[in-house]
Amino acid sequence: MDSLVLLDLDGTLMDSAPGITASAAHAFAALSLPTPDADALRAFVGPPITDSFPAHGVPPDRIAEAVAAYRAEYREHGMWNNSVFPGIPHQLQRLRQAGCTLLVATSKPQVFADPIMERFDLRGMVDGVFGAPLDEHRSTKADVIAAALASLGRAASGQAASGGPVLMVGDREHDVIGAREHAIDTLGVTWGYAAPGELPHAGAVAVIDDVANLASTTLALLAR
Secondary structure, three states, rough: OOOEEEOOOOOOOEEEEHHHHHHHHHHHHHOOOOOOOOHHHHOOOOOOHHHHHHHHHOOHHHHHHHHHHHHHHHOHHHHHOEEEEEHHHHHHHHHHHHEEEEEEEEEEEEHHHHHHHOOOOOOOHEEEEEEEEHHHHOOOHHHHHHHHHHOOOOOOOOHHHHHHHEEEOOOHHHHHHHHOOOOOOOEOOOOOOOOOHHHHHOOOOEEEEEEEEEEHHHHHHHOO
């Protein structure tokens, strides 16, 4: 079985909230704008940052300024204020031992995703890392998934299954929505940053609460 597992990064493999929320708060302060509360800042983890700032009160004509302030802080400090969720390396090993191809598909810009995967010793545990361009307005989760599929010669736009079973694993609704554009089901994980009920409401085919169940549930869904 030529199985492919697409893995989100922030909130799925890594607890990146501390660095992302601190960098977002820094950007609001740099622009002298009211800083959202902790719950609102937590919602910055996962979606493109270019979507998150306007959704939290940054005026359209200041979004580029906010993104620049965020990225300067994130590049210097925030991207390393991060940790791998306990148990994730073992689950990745189990999936690879079962013959799965593992590709990271993240809305995080590629220029950040690559060094983070290297620094935290995850790069050697997957077969590829696919992120967004720095101009995130030109990339959606579906675009990132399309690039990941294309790297293996698989057709996108609803034909992903033509090369064998495929499953997305993610913690936010945009993972589910982006995968669905390619007729790919999503396994939702609750150790990330979704609001209560967000994943089933978005259409995740299953939701798990424990990292220890990641490999077994993924394999069961791929074998359906």
